[in-house]
Amino acid sequence: MVISLTKSASLQIKEMMKDEKETVSLRFGVRGGGCSGLSYSLGFDEEVNEELDLVQEINGIPVIIHKPDIPVIEGTTIDFKQNLMGGGFSIDNPNAILSCGCGSSFRTKETVGAPDKC
Numbered sequence: 001m002v003i004s005l006t007k008s009a010s011l012q013i014k015e016m017m018k019d020e021k022e023t024v025s026l027r028f029g030v031r032g033g034g035c036s037g038l039s040y041s042l043g044f045d046e047e048v049n050e051e052l053d054l055v056q057e058i059n060g061i062p063v064i065i066h067k068p069d070i071p072v073i074e075g076t077t078i079d080f081k082q083n084l085m086g087g088g089f090s091i092d093n094p095n096a097i098l099s100c101g102c103g104s105s106f107r108t109k110e111t112v113g114a115p116d117k118c
Contacts, residue, residue, distance in 0.1 A: 001058060007059070009078045017061070026062065027044065048064055078091055
């Protein structure tokens with residue numbers, strides 16, 4: 001597996017998928033931007049590019065990963081945490097060597113990305 005989903009994240013994603021079309025999958029990857037140069041992308045998608053995307057089933061959830069993102073996100077764990085202020089997904093990426101204060105932007109040793117001004 002390229003990434004893993006905790007039980008809490010899996011339950012939250014499955015709940016959110018109930019409001020989507022039956023053919024939807026979770027798409028996880030990265031894009032340029034953010035204070036540190038890369039930002040995570042997490043959402044639902046119906047389209048799969050057979051050449052550029054890897055599709056894996058994780059905890060009963062179809063997950064689409066853009067193949068060029070694999071070296072940057074391999075080993076990442078996605079969790080969902082509930083607290084008094086609400087809830088949200090947290091991403092633990094062992095490849096990230098630098099993260100910004102907001103926690104949604106990062107950089108790896110090999111991939112700097114395209115940093116934005118904060």
